[in-house]
Amino acid sequence: MSHSGSDASYDIVLIGAGIMSATLGAMLKILQPNASIAIYERLGAIAAESSDAWNNAGTGHAALCELNYTPERPDGSVETVKAFGINEQFELSKQFWAYLLEKGKIKGPEAFLAQTPHMSFVIGEKNIAYLKQRYELLKPHHAFAAMEYSEDKEVIRKWAPLIMEGRAADEKVAATRVATGTDVNFGALSTFLFEAIGKEENVAFHYHHEVKNLSRNADQSWSVKVADLDQGKTFKVNAKFVFVGAGGRALSLIQKSGIPEGKGFGGFPVSGQWLRCVNPDIIAQHKAKVYGKAAVGAPPMSVPHLDTRVINGKKELLFGPYAGFSTKFLKQGSYWDLPCSIKGNNIYPMVRAGLANVSLTKYLIEQVMQKPKDRLEALREYFPNAKAEDWALEVAGQRVQVIKKDKEKGGVLQFGTEVITAADGSISGLLGASPGASTAVPIMIKLIERCFPKEMKENGWAIRMKELIPSYGQSLEKDAALYATIVKRSNDLLHIKEEI
Numbered sequence: 001m002s003h004s005g006s007d008a009s010y011d012i013v014l015i016g017a018g019i020m021s022a023t024l025g026a027m028l029k030i031l032q033p034n035a036s037i038a039i040y041e042r043l044g045a046i047a048a049e050s051s052d053a054w055n056n057a058g059t060g061h062a063a064l065c066e067l068n069y070t071p072e073r074p075d076g077s078v079e080t081v082k083a084f085g086i087n088e089q090f091e092l093s094k095q096f097w098a099y100l101l102e103k104g105k106i107k108g109p110e111a112f113l114a115q116t117p118h119m120s121f122v123i124g125e126k127n128i129a130y131l132k133q134r135y136e137l138l139k140p141h142h143a144f145a146a147m148e149y150s151e152d153k154e155v156i157r158k159w160a161p162l163i164m165e166g167r168a169a170d171e172k173v174a175a176t177r178v179a180t181g182t183d184v185n186f187g188a189l190s191t192f193l194f195e196a197i198g199k200e201e202n203v204a205f206h207y208h209h210e211v212k213n214l215s216r217n218a219d220q221s222w223s224v225k226v227a228d229l230d231q232g233k234t235f236k237v238n239a240k241f242v243f244v245g246a247g248g249r250a251l252s253l254i255q256k257s258g259i260p261e262g263k264g265f266g267g268f269p270v271s272g273q274w275l276r277c278v279n280p281d282i283i284a285q286h287k288a289k290v291y292g293k294a295a296v297g298a299p300p301m302s303v304p305h306l307d308t309r310v311i312n313g314k315k316e317l318l319f320g321p322y323a324g325f326s327t328k329f330l331k332q333g334s335y336w337d338l339p340c341s342i343k344g345n346n347i348y349p350m351v352r353a354g355l356a357n358v359s360l361t362k363y364l365i366e367q368v369m370q371k372p373k374d375r376l377e378a379l380r381e382y383f384p385n386a387k388a389e390d391w392a393l394e395v396a397g398q399r400v401q402v403i404k405k406d407k408e409k410g411g412v413l414q415f416g417t418e419v420i421t422a423a424d425g426s427i428s429g430l431l432g433a434s435p436g437a438s439t440a441v442p443i444m445i446k447l448i449e450r451c452f453p454k455e456m457k458e459n460g461w462a463i464r465m466k467e468l469i470p471s472y473g474q475s476l477e478k479d480a481a482l483y484a485t486i487v488k489r490s491n492d493l494l495h496i497k498e499e500i
């Protein structure tokens with residue numbers, strides 16, 4: 001990848017080298033091959049924050065097993081709207097990855113994706129009734145037709161032996177399973193995407209370069225102030241379009257840009273930890289992602305799961321995440337991140353959101369106070385025979401949940417993703433972390449439509465987008481025949497079989 005000096009001008013500047021910048025950069029470089037792109041990353045590696053395989057759970061979120069996407073309403077019925085949406089979004093991501101593989105642009109698929117059955121597992125009659133209802137609502141839809149359900153312990157034992165070993169004979173359990181689930185190494189995928197971008201003309205990639213500030217030029221383009229951390233000097237570059245893909249730090253850069261659309265937003269950091277299995281005999285016995293139900297007051301992304309992972313070609317087993325609290329917005333961030341993000345325009349929404357989420361605060365305090373025996377106890381709900389000596393504690397990535405202004409409530413804490421874009425589409429940044437990396441492709445499709453409407457219409461981008469994403473402009477959720485054709489093609493290219 002080429003290097004260029006200060007005062008340079010680019011069509012596109014990408015801040016941060018995580019999966020979001022990688023996905024956007026790869027798409028834009030295909031849509032407009034002659035676009036000049038500069039990428040600035042403060043660390044010395046690609047995807048060293050949330051996108052690193054050890055920092056996230058690697059679940060290809062398709063709503064096949066995550067019970068938080070099908071919440072129970074107060075009357076006991078199950079809401080499925082979100083599940084259908086997330087399933088379609090993941091299929092868009094799969095289509096883009098399949099396209100890149102077919103064109104030989106990225107390595108894989110095994111180098112970044114491992115087929116791993118997705119299971120939901122619940123204990124007790126109330127939870128069983130919920131899971132059964134969820135299954136009965138999803139199963140008739142073509143996207144969930146492959147889902148299996150069982151309350152039979154022998155069947156569940158075959159699917160995932162570890163979760164059944166040592167369980168009391170009279171304990172009532174139920175599970176669903178979808179064989180076509182995936183484990184994705186988003187760190188490896190980010191690397192492959194940046195390698196693909198770097199092979200093209202007019203691309204400058206800089207490690208150890210931290211973006212410090214953003215200001216408007218007279219012609220409405222952006223002046224990006226960058227610190228070269230190795231040389232200890234700063235310089236400015238100009239950009240027609242800026243993407244703030246700085247993960248947890250995106251909020252502070254959006255604030256610095258001064259765009260009115262960024263006013264009133266705040267961030268609430270939630271850190272995480274995993275238990276990582278260090279016993280190869282146990283790792284070998286599990287082959288699934290087993291998701292349970294979140295505890296009362298727990299944020300939705302803290303749903304416990306016992307997960308087979310494949311990281312750098314090696315099978316691993318993780319349990320968690322256990323939530324925690326730190327004022328850092330990045331794992332390698334600063335304890336000043338949260339205090340410095342509090343501004344006159346977001347303090348009221350932040351306070352209101354805080355007051356409305358006392359149960360979350362209580363939950364986080366309890367999690368922070370956890371001792372090793374508490375963590376083991378939580379693990380034993382999923383793996384009753386787990387022994388402390390087989391597990392080591394690892395620190396996961398940092399997530400910054402979005403706090404935004406709300407007319408009625410003053411401020412709300414939300415667990416999704418928020419893309420903040422200036423009215424003229426010249427700068428856009430991504431806040432939040434759920435469903436996260438799995439939906440990088442649909443997020444970037446929307447961002448491109450929003451920021452490059454002229455190019456989409458007049459420069460043939462919309463037509464080219466259909467090559468990258470064959471279902472672009474159509475609904476996989478509504479069209480069963482289209483779903484079958486598209487998913488078969490993606491699965492063939494990504495080596496996902498109907499059964500494993």
Ligand SMILES: Cc1cc2nc3c(=O)[nH]c(=O)nc-3n(C[C@H](O)[C@H](O)[C@H](O)COP(=O)(O)OP(=O)(O)OC[C@H]3O[C@@H](n4cnc5c(N)ncnc54)[C@H](O)[C@@H]3O)c2cc1C
Nearest residue numbers: 016018019020042049050051057059211247397436437438
């Ligand atoms: C515990 C946990 C579990 C998760 N599980 C899943 C999962 O199972 N499935 C899923 O799909 N998603 C999951 N996610 C979410 C997913 O990891 C994130 O949504 C995704 O990685 C975010 O990518 P990003 O590119 O926005 O940010 P990051 O990967 O954090 O990248 C941001 C980059 O910007 C750099 N940067 C920051 N500030 C600057 C600056 N000023 N100048 C230059 N560079 C800068 C950082 O160093 C970093 O490299 C999980 C996240 C966590 C924390």
